[in-house]
Amino acid sequence: MxxxxxxxxxxxxxxxxxxxxxxxxxPVVALPLDDAAGAVLAAPLVARADVPPFANAAMDGYAVRADDVRAAAPGAPVTLRVVADVAAGVAPTGVVGPGEAARIMTGAPVPDGADAVVPVEDTSTGTFAHGPLDPAHVEIRVLHPVRPGRSHVRDRAEDVAAGSTLAAPGTVVTARLVALAASVGLTSLPVHRxxxxxxxxxxxxxxxxxxxxxxxxxxxxxxxxxxxxxxxxxxxxxxxxxxxxxxxxxxxxxxxxxxxxxxxxxxxxxxxxxxxxxxxxxxxxxxxxxxxxxxxxxxxxxxxxxxxxxxxxxxxxxxxxxxxxxxxxxxxxxxxxGLPAAARATVTRAAGDSWTSPPGRLQVVPVVHDDAERVTPVRATSGGSGSHRASVLARADALALVPEDVTQVRPGDRVEVVLLD
Amino acid sequence: MxxxxxxxxxxxxxxxxxxxxxxxxxPVVALPLDDAAGAVLAAPLVARADVPPFANAAMDGYAVRADDVRAAAPGAPVTLRVVADVAAGVAPTGVVGPGEAARIMTGAPVPDGADAVVPVEDTSTGTFAHGPLDPAHVEIRVLHPVRPGRSHVRDRAEDVAAGSTLAAPGTVVTARLVALAASVGLTSLPVHRxxxxxxxxxxxxxxxxxxxxxxxxxxxxxxxxxxxxxxxxxxxxxxxxxxxxxxxxxxxxxxxxxxxxxxxxxxxxxxxxxxxxxxxxxxxxxxxxxxxxxxxxxxxxxxxxxxxxxxxxxxxxxxxxxxxxxxxxxxxxxxxxGLPAAARATVTRAAGDSWTSPPGRLQVVPVVHDDAERVTPVRATSGGSGSHRASVLARADALALVPEDVTQVRPGDRVEVVLLD
The missing domain is CATH 3.40.980.10 (MoaB/Mog-like domain)
Structure with a gap:
């Protein structure tokens, strides 16, 4: 034959x-977010919702009208009437009018009328006790103004606007990208099977x-x-x-x-x-x-x-x-x-030993790093050629790539290596 | 309260x-080899069998007695009688006596009596045709001696002797370690659950x-x-x-x-x-x-x-x-x-920008590498503090660790970073 x-x-x-x-x-499949990490995006990741979806407090404190507390100082506190207690996760009701404030927790929506949050430590309250609003605290005294540009309010869409493109096809889905997808209102991701x-x-x-x-x-x-x-x-x-x-x-x-x-x-x-x-x-x-x-x-x-x-x-x-x-x-x-073509990921190392390489062929050598981060071919545990030995592979931590035109590697020569897991 | x-x-x-x-x-469990990669060894990996388990041919050729072909040369070939055809995977029968040879395939056991393999290209056969032994080839002429130290025989236990310890507890099981475990006769590995x-x-x-x-x-x-x-x-x-x-x-x-x-x-x-x-x-x-x-x-x-x-x-x-x-x-x-405690894996990078860091606290900053491999904090897509933003994380490719005693990072400063997936 x-x-x-x-x-x-x-x-x-x-x-x-x-x-x-x-x-x-x-082909493209829609993978639930819990299963998507490690897959590769097959379409752009586009935000479905604003992040944040509404203006919310960046700190625990009181939602106020910044104008009201412009002149506040420890020696000249501004007294405001607390008209509401806004917890995180509930839709605010009512409006903060002039001379009024709403107690507000981090992440809670800023009620209409308010345009700033005074951190609790900048008020006479000092800190919040554990539990709901103490009815005794119907008034607070604000000791510091809200500084310009530090309103402690996260504006709607401040981080991401609905419709924005957040990642391109070919991107590997990381834990962080899964979290971002969740935060912009997605429950699955279009990835390659x-x-x-x-x-x-x-x-x-x-x-x-x-x-x-x-x-x-x-x-x-x-x-x-x-x-x-x-x-x-x-x-x-x-x-x-x-x-x-x-x-x-x-x-x-x-x-x-x-x-x-x-x-x-x-x-x-x-x-x-x-x-x-x-x-x-x-x-x-x-x-x-x-x-x-x-x-x-x-x-x-x-x-x-x-x-x-x-x-x-x-x-x-x-x-x-x-x-x-x-x-x-x-x-x-x-x-x-679905990964885009990429050059082989290599790093450069110094050779820790000398060895020969055949002319005209890329030599791929299982090597191991020494304490000085130099690489040395893994020797077989006993005599003879090591090229077929399973034990050689297990002891290697990298593959050295010796180019076709190199026939001799000497100690200190720079060698390209692929790091192994 | x-x-x-x-x-x-x-x-x-x-x-x-x-x-x-x-x-x-x-606790320790015995995981089948197919499921063991990525787990951590809970006990030493000890070879159950020799590798190779028997002397075998390292090349396709003829199993011979080295003494018989000592004087072989292209002008003075040594003629041997082929008495057997040893395929890989079968137990050899018979003995190679003086003046005799056995055709042998790579990996096949070297029959008793033979102590070397003459590669097929060093014989008059030249190459093997596809298929079983041609009955016409009952004799071969050997054109070259078997060189000392190049017998083309892999000796029993040449790579691994049964009982050898091949990896220590705490070792992460790689694909290469799974393969080594298989080759030394194991079907499962003791790893931490x-x-x-x-x-x-x-x-x-x-x-x-x-x-x-x-x-x-x-x-x-x-x-x-x-x-x-x-x-x-x-x-x-x-x-x-x-x-x-x-x-x-x-x-x-x-x-x-x-x-x-x-x-x-x-x-x-x-x-x-x-x-x-x-x-x-x-x-x-x-x-x-x-x-x-x-x-x-x-x-x-x-x-x-x-x-x-x-x-x-x-x-x-x-x-x-x-x-x-x-x-x-x-x-x-x-x-x-079951991994042994290890220092956090970091690499050193040059800062590509300046930023401040709080005194007395380790600052952990989501950063991104630029084309020059310098790291720059990921900026939020719009104004305000980025510390709570999901989009910042997704765009980072590393975390910079700014020590407690550093309050100002300047372009070009060396910064320790943890690389992200």
Whole structure:
């Protein structure tokens, strides 16, 4: 059987472009505010109501007519008659006329006629006791005028006017944005639906409970938890053996529910690399894109659709699978969620050690920060190449990205790194 | 009625210590690997199995006896008889004797007798075609010796030996740690139970659907979504009116299910500050701690227990509520989750503007980064103090912490900030 045609080598950025072109932002749903945090706005957030919806007291005190207390001073207090007690949450009744005041609590609506609040500590009352208005206090003496520009009244719409646009599509909904939405009268937010991702790991050597010659499946956990951390709802399928029938059945099941399928393993040119074989030959597969990506690890990558559903097929080496997840699967999930395309978030660090990097390939190295915030490749716990080792990943706290034209990193060199959770 | 006794002013760090002393790490549960990411290890992660569990091929090729191919060269190939075809996932049968080889796939167990793998590209085969062993290939010619130290065999326990400790209690379970746990034979992880937090906002002026004089409840959304982001399962209760009976009923309901109750509003010395009143006088309340914390905003804080369940009562001003959530509620949730006490995660930024700060109080200012990564306080959209404005919070991307002894921040000054999600 002829080997499937391989496209020419491509850069990581080119392949990322192919990956994100494979998916599109998911449809818009109205999520209740309690469920909206973490989702991505699909439409502008527009205020439905004014904030505040009415003029209200910014402090506990007395609602007055500022003119009445213009000359107030400790030695020359102005006496006002208390005609009302306005609690928060009730509509005020009556009007504050000249020489009158209304006791008012923070947040309570300022009654008609009043245009300022005198804080309780600027009156003869001093402080309010706990409980409703004491009938003895039918008069108060105001000891200080209301200062110009400090009326202690929050005007209607002072913070937000109904109809204002408060956030743009593509904004991630934070706790603070949920609260703002609630305060402007919204009970749900228009966001992109949460992506559903199915993860399938392949390999006849993999098993949940390994028999002779088998090893535990760990890649499906790695890819599933990474996709969850990226904001997807994930269906983790157990490992599938390296047979076309078993994989086709798994992909059929996945395609019936998933927005994106991620597989690991079987993408090289090996005799049993069934993922690559199936995605390039099976009638249910389309748009197969077999790539040699200029990166280490993670060179063999396959993209395709299975019954129309996007499939990202990454290598089975755990480090390569994780690197592929960070560089390719995460941007795909971001796009499904409705996030605008963004440059990879990296920070710059000094190298704490020297290491070599292959020419012409982006080297992605699990590294760990030392006490001086320098990064050093995670060493395997014993001899041999660490590129396939699960323990290496768990001890890393970042991925260093060594560019294609760098073949030697020396201590102190500046290195771009992606911080891990 | 006498005002409840207020303890002397205390620092933010002192109050944080009181808050974390109010809670204790939750009991240990065994969470299936699929649900464990994000939880905190309650016991050391110890490998149950070796990784790899058996010696296996690191490349597709032929399992050989290294001695046989010591002299192999392209001009003087060594011919070996292929006696077996070892696929991944099957227990090898038979032995590789002198002059013999076994075709082997990456990950497949190295058969007895063999001690090295010759990659397929170092043999006359060149590459493997897709499919099982071609019966025509009963002999191969090896063109290169197996280099010392590059046997292409992953030895048993080379990465992890059964019994090794791989992570300490207090470690947050990442996707990579889940994968490592799977690879060392674990199916669940001992972690602290997820905290259940109930959020209650108080204020007769608050309503889900505001009537006259009422405003939408936004604090409960703010505190609930923040607690969820901190890793809690949250029960958000609608706003409770400022009456002792209503609040006591809400606290009773909360205490029956929650590990921690967070309330907003009603903690000042105002006439209707029912939270403070209830937590300091009701028989169901204990350990009441009414504090004036040296911070702006967020000075009035109350801690207590309600029927034994910890309660953190924060002010109702939205910015103060959020600041309190970040500085006090989050460390409490961290402790419930089993995280070790950690210094607040801050970064240093240059101020992009000048502003004043009160002496003797830690000022916590919602700020936004400019294009030069400098931070500037978020201005309210119109005049007046911004300290109570929901819109200010939503536009901030960090909280600047201005120390107690600083009264003036000038452009270019270094400022510690907490980055927001």
């Amino acid at each position: 002829p080997r499937p045609r391989t496209t020419p080598p491509r850069t990581v950025d080119e392949h990322t472009g192919r990956v994100t072109a494979l998916v599109a932002p998911l 949460t992506p559903h991702v199915t993860v399938v790991s392949t390999g006849s050597e993999l098993a949940a409970v390994p028999g002779p010659g088998q090893i535990p499946d760990s890649n499906s956990y790695l890819l599933a938890a990474s996709a969850r951390a990226a904001g997807a709802v994930v269906d983790r399928r157990g490992a599938v053996p390296d047979t076309a029938d078993a994989l086709a059945a798994a992909l059929d099941a996945a395609a019936s529910t998933a927005d994106l399928v991620v597989t690991s393993g079987g993408v090289s040119a090996g005799a049993l690399d069934v993922v690559r074989h199936l995605l390039t030959t099976h009638p249910a597969a389309s748009d197969a894109d077999v790539a040699a990506v200029g990166m280490q690890p993670g060179k063999p990558q396959v993209l395709a659709r299975w019954r129309g559903v996007p499939v990202i097929a990454v290598p089975g080496n755990p480090v390569a699978a994780f690197v592929s997840s960070e560089l390719f699967v995460r941007p795909a999930i971001d796009r499904l969620r | 006498p005002r409840p006794r207020t303890t002397p002013p205390r620092t933010v760090d002192e109050h944080t210590g009181r808050v974390t002393a109010l809670v204790a790490p939750l 997820t905290p259940h937090v109930t959020v209650v906002s108080t204020g007769s002026e608050l309503a889900a659907v505001p009537g006259p004089g009422q405003i939408p409840d936004s604090n409960s959304y703010l505190l609930a979504a923040s607690a969820r982001a901190a890793g809690a399962v949250v029960d958000r209760r609608g706003a409770v009116p400022d009456t002792a009976d209503a609040l006591a009923a809400a606290l009773d309901a909360a205490a029956s299910t929650a590990d921690l109750v967070v309330t907003s509003g009603g903690v000042s010395a105002g006439a209707l500050d029912v939270v403070r009143h209830l937590l300091t006088t009701h028989p169901a309340a204990s350990d009441a701690d009414v504090a004036a914390v040296g911070m702006q905003p967020g000075k009035p804080q109350v801690l207590a227990r309600w029927r034994g369940v910890p309660v953190i009562a924060v002010p109702g001003n939205p910015v103060a509520a959020f600041v309190s959530s970040e500085l006090f509620v989050r460390p409490a949730i961290d402790r419930l989750r």
